[in-house]
Amino acid sequence: MIPPGLLIAAPRSGSGKTTLVLGLLRALARGGVAVQPMKCGPDYIDPGFHAAAASRVSYNLDSWAMRPALIDGLTRQAGNDAELFIGEALMGLFDGVISDGASGDGSSSGLAALLGWPVLLVLDISGQSQSAGAVAKGFASFRPDVRVAGVVLNKVASPRHEALARKGIEEAGLPVVGTLPRNADLVLPERHLGLVQADETVELDRRLEALADFVETHCDIGAIRALAEPTRLPTAGRDMGRRPVESTEAGLRPGEPIEAGLRPGEPVEAGLRPPGQRIALARDAAFSFIYPHLIAGWRRQGAEIIPFSPLADEGPAEDADVAWLPGGYPELHGARLATATRFQKALRLFAQTRPVHGECGGYMVLGRVLIDAEGTAHRMTGLLDLETSFAKRRMNLGYRLAELKQDCPLGARGSRVRGHEFHYSTTLRSDDTPLFEVSDANGTPLGALGGRRGQVTGSFFHVIDKA
Numbered sequence: 142m143i144p145p146g147l148l149i150a151a152p153r154s155g156s157g158k159t160t161l162v163l164g165l166l167r168a169l170a171r172g173g174v175a176v177q178p179m180k181c182g183p184d185y186i187d188p189g190f191h192a193a194a195a196s197r198v199s200y201n202l203d204s205w206a207m208r209p210a211l212i213d214g215l216t217r218q219a220g221n222d223a224e225l226f227i228g229e230a231l232m233g234l235f236d237g238v239i240s241d242g243a244s245g246d247g248s249s250s251g252l253a254a255l256l257g258w259p260v261l262l263v264l265d266i267s268g269q270s271q272s273a274g275a276v277a278k279g280f281a282s283f284r285p286d287v288r289v290a291g292v293v294l295n296k297v298a299s300p301r302h303e304a305l306a307r308k309g310i311e312e313a314g315l316p317v318v319g320t321l322p323r324n325a326d327l328v329l330p331e332r333h334l335g336l337v338q339a340d341e342t343v344e345l346d347r348r349l350e351a352l353a354d355f356v357e358t359h360c361d362i363g364a365i366r367a368l369a370e371p372t373r374l375p376t377a378g379r380d381m382g383r384r385p386v387e388s389t390e391a392g393l394r395p396g397e398p399i400e401a402g403l404r405p406g407e408p409v410e411a412g413l414r415p416p417g418q419r420i421a422l423a424r425d426a427a428f429s430f431i432y433p434h435l436i437a438g439w440r441r442q443g444a445e446i447i448p449f450s451p452l453a454d455e456g457p458a459e460d461a462d463v464a465w466l467p468g469g470y471p472e473l474h475g476a477r478l479a480t481a482t483r484f485q486k487a488l489r490l491f492a493q494t495r496p497v498h499g500e501c502g503g504y505m506v507l508g509r510v511l512i513d514a515e516g517t518a519h520r521m522t523g524l525l526d527l528e529t530s531f532a533k534r535r536m537n538l539g540y541r542l543a544e545l546k547q548d549c550p551l552g553a554r555g556s557r558v559r560g561h562e563f564h565y566s567t568t569l570r571s572d573d574t575p576l577f578e579v580s581d582a583n584g585t586p587l588g589a590l591g592g593r594r595g596q597v598t599g600s601f602f603h604v605i606d607k608a
Contacts, residue, residue, distance in 0.1 A: 274309025319360030456487020466503025
């Protein structure tokens with residue numbers, strides 16, 4: 142059966158959501174609970190920590206970029222053999238965009254309403270006490286279809302501070318199920334796109350164990366778990382004219398294949414079509430930003446993923462149909478990539494006969510030159526007439542609806558896909574045929590994006606789903 146779920150959210154970023162989520166995931170997992178982590182919105186880094194904490198792949202759910210059928214399919218797939226969903230919100234609980242996308246406005250509250258998950262609100266109470274009750278009451282009443290079921294207080298300074306804040310929360314009619322004291326030792330390292338990646342975090346397992354001990358000591362794990370409520374399947378209620386299906390009605394038992402228990406005509410949505418039968422996927426510390434649901438969907442449709450490491454000077458498999466270079470942190474590894482001669486030669490040879498596609502960091506490596514933060518220029522593969530710089534930084538952030546102007550591994554000319562941009566690098570030169578025409582989340586045209594030269598394509602756009 143599809144498990145119940147709970148969304149952990151906060152009024153803003155930096156309130157302690159990730160601390161609580163990681164500690165809770167590890168505490169539940171080591172206690173024998175099959176807990177399935179999920180992340181709201183576009184984010185590559187948090188899901189890596191989720192997976193390490195829970196020993197299960199963490200999937201993103203995104204109401205602006207994902208169609209209801211894909212959200213439904215991912216919920217079924219991820220929850221099939223789990224006992225509990227724990228979702229981590231993005232930014233503040235109600236933060237989204239002005240105009241709805243495929244399934245909503247991209248806010249975490251929208252996903253909570255769509256899936257029927259109650260909210261556990263994390264409040265950073267530094268600098269306040271009873272006033273935290275007013276914040277909690279405002280969040281609890283702001284959206285009628287979203288239920289705030291409990292509160293965890295974070296950065297509690299003393300027993301007196303806790304008592305005062307607890308009084309305010311309880312006067313607002315909400316239970317306090319945890320009080321986390323200040324603890325600077327538990328902070329995870331960060332860099333320009335967020336936390337340092339899970340695979341690069343020193344002594345990650347020790348840190349996760351410490352977070353689990355911290356959460357177990359200061360939170361009522363049983364009470365938190367009891368806040369979860371049955372998961373609704375959005376496709377059943379929205380696309381097919383029926384009310385949402387509760388977890389107890391879905392007919393799936395732990396260990397059954399995903400297709401078991403599905404009603405006739407309700408296949409699990411696999412998402413974007415695979416770019417090839419055998420996909421050579423760059424995968425290492427420089428190329429790690431690809432959404433797990435894309436890989437899972439490609440595999441469900443029969444594709445084979447063949448990883449290779451450019452940092453280890455490896456090229457794509459010779460018998461692959463397509464090469465895919467995802468985003469990541471190539472700007473931190475410019476010198477190694479510039480001297481990875483076997484990788485560069487193999488990729489150029491591959492591109493003569495088969496498609497090569499790069500997203501964000503992968504796109505930068507397909508260009509001629511990448512300039513790092515210190516201003517050092519590194520020669521890249523030269524497959525696109527592109528020069529990018531991380532020394533001249535400018536943040537580009539937001540959802541994108543992209544229409545393909547050229548055939549490429551993402552689809553045929555004229556098709557549309559949804560995704561996002563998030564990068565600090567700037568383009569100094571781009572003289573290739575534009576790949577996309579893009580608009581932002583509000584429908585405002587942003588012009589051309591990316592490029593194509595021969596069978597090589599790329600852009601700063603990260604794809605999430607077809608439109």
